[in-house]
Amino acid sequence: MIARLWGTIHDWEEESVILRVRDIGYRVHLSPYSHQILRSRPDPGEITVWIQHFWNEHLEAPILVGFLGPDEQTLFNQLRKVPGLGPLSALRLLALPVGEFLGLIRDNDAARLKSLKGVGEKTARKILAELRGSLDKMEDLFPPSLQTNPTPLSPDETATSTTIAQTVKDVLIRQFGHPPAEAQRLVMEALRRNPALTKTEDLFQEVYRVGPE
DSSP: OOOEEEEEEEEEOSSEEEEEETTEEEEEEOOHHHHHHHHTSSOOOSEEEEEEEEOOTTSSSOEEEEESSHHHHHHHHHHTTSTTOOHHHHHHTOOSOHHHHHHHHHTTOHHHHHTSTTOOHHHHHHHHHHHHTTHHHHTTTSOGGGTSOOOOOOHHHHHHHHHHHHHHHHHHHHTTOOOHHHHHHHHHHHHHHOTTOOSHHHHHHHHHHHOOO
16 A cells, blocks of 8 residues: 655646656545645655545555645545545645634634535535534644734735745745745644744744654
């Protein structure tokens, strides 16, 4: 059973990528959010993908579902418990960062859920009922930084924060070799700990004050 793949993206598809691992090309289905993160990079380089394999009589062929980090994989498995959601339907719901999606569930925000592709009133109710009922258990599965919503920033603060965050993420990926999802997590957690940061070097210090787990 495939658990994780390390490789480079050979081809882009609408909801998946062809991941080249040595001389083999694997079609790996990604969430909209992970797909967007990778497409935003001019050259993603070698990436690490957590893998789940699905195959049953209702599928035309086996499918590989991939995640850029274990947090997204954990949320995916929670969504798979919602009645009527197949693996690809659950994956398509992950169009937001994990922390935002958890906040949406915590706030019982059916309206925003329905803004996601393929989610109607009935499906939104099912998702909220299933995941809100397991929020206590989910708190043991996710790090504290993903369990609380950050304090909203003003437009000027948001612009500054976005600029330095992007700079630091790029350096973490290109120079320090962090996978994109891990770099995103490190930067976001640093900004949640200290949202007043306005300099790139200060954000670096905050990232490595705690460092990767």
